[in-house]
Amino acid sequence: MDGRWRLRMGRPRGTPTSEETGPMKRSVHTAALALALVAATGTAVFAQATPPATAPAATPPAAAAPAAGADPVLVTVNGSPIRASDLALAAEEMGPNIPPQLQGPQRLEYVLSYLTDLTLLAQAATAAKLDQTPQFQQRMAFARTKALVDVLLTDAATKAVSAEEKRKTYEEFSKQRKPETEVRARHILVDDEAKAKEIAKKAKAGADFAKLAKENSKDSSEDGGDLGYFTKEQMVPEFAEAAFKLDKGQVSDPVKTQFGWHVIKIEDKRESAVPPFAQVEEEIERFLVQKSQADLVTKLRAEGKVEKTAAAAPAAPAAPAAPAAPAAPAPTKP
Numbered sequence: 001m002d003g004r005w006r007l008r009m010g011r012p013r014g015t016p017t018s019e020e021t022g023p024m025k026r027s028v029h030t031a032a033l034a035l036a037l038v039a040a041t042g043t044a045v046f047a048q049a050t051p052p053a054t055a056p057a058a059t060p061p062a063a064a065a066p067a068a069g070a071d072p073v074l075v076t077v078n079g080s081p082i083r084a085s086d087l088a089l090a091a092e093e094m095g096p097n098i099p100p101q102l103q104g105p106q107r108l109e110y111v112l113s114y115l116t117d118l119t120l121l122a123q124a125a126t127a128a129k130l131d132q133t134p135q136f137q138q139r140m141a142f143a144r145t146k147a148l149v150d151v152l153l154t155d156a157a158t159k160a161v162s163a164e165e166k167r168k169t170y171e172e173f174s175k176q177r178k179p180e181t182e183v184r185a186r187h188i189l190v191d192d193e194a195k196a197k198e199i200a201k202k203a204k205a206g207a208d209f210a211k212l213a214k215e216n217s218k219d220s221s222e223d224g225g226d227l228g229y230f231t232k233e234q235m236v237p238e239f240a241e242a243a244f245k246l247d248k249g250q251v252s253d254p255v256k257t258q259f260g261w262h263v264i265k266i267e268d269k270r271e272s273a274v275p276p277f278a279q280v281e282e283e284i285e286r287f288l289v290q291k292s293q294a295d296l297v298t299k300l301r302a303e304g305k306v307e308k309t310a311a312a313a314p315a316a317p318a319a320p321a322a323p324a325a326p327a328a329p330a331p332t333k334p
Helices: 003-009 032-041 084-097 105-127 134-160 163-176 193-204 209-216 237-245 277-303
Strands: 073-077 080-083 181-190 226-231 255-257 260-271
Touching: 073 084, 073 105, 080 084, 080 105, 084 105, 134 277, 163 277, 181 193, 181 209, 181 237, 193 209, 193 260, 226 260, 237 255, 237 260
Parallel strands: none
Antiparallel strands: 073 080, 181 226, 181 260, 255 260
16 A cells, blocks of 8 residues: 555555654644645645644434334333433444443443433422523533534534535646655664674575574564555654665664664565555544534634624733842841
8 A cells, every 4th residue: 555645545454653663753743634735735734633722523423313203202201201312312422432342232231321310400490490500501502603603513523524525635636746756664673782783684695584583683573674655754763774775685784773773684675556446534534523513613604794892802910029038137046
């Protein structure tokens, strides 16, 4: 798979992560995909992978509400029904707060128990007439605003993601990407140069490199030092320079980096290729969701009339306190 697409579009299945391959690979920011696709489509305003903080991205619900006529009552609490659709909404809202070890019926029971307690507490608050307080009304207004935003952004995302648009985005990016050379390498990482020289000598004499890595390397030893395919930009400079000078089958002299001393063997060298659409479809879909939501926020900001009042101005800095009187000098020791 093409290294640039691995960088931009996410790690393909079976490709080692930076944690698996050791400390040389540079971390890739999550915004890389959006940056790459934005560059391909020429839409500079969407340089971030997520919409502005003032309008958080709303992804399609994890659990769709049941169809009309298929929304059974699961439990009643003092006569108030809790339906399957309520359960779906609660599960979506709770999200990662649900313990991951709870799956299937246990997960549903956990959410249902939460909803039951929530209903009991809400009934108690209503009985105490707390729903008539200004604090409650203010919170309700804010909750309504947030719910409307969530629905609007989800609607925008749903309209933006189509098979045609995903294919179009893929083709536009594919046309503009430039082929890059990538190598597949193994490496052995040790602490001192003398040890690295000894290992390099054995490897150049024909010793099994993977076996040497398992016996000596501080990094990726279980995989025989295999780093998979990578482009030059994905590695720290010293390592990249040495690796890309080698031909297939060659072993390097010891290479010093911030992590220690490396011995490198090149297993393969190739020109990057565009991965198939199916392999990157999910990443393209995420990009289109985020881009559509950012588009909407940008448009509304441009069209809206926002006026700050004096109350929103930052408070003037407090005047500096008067300097304290100097303390009496301590007695001088003889």
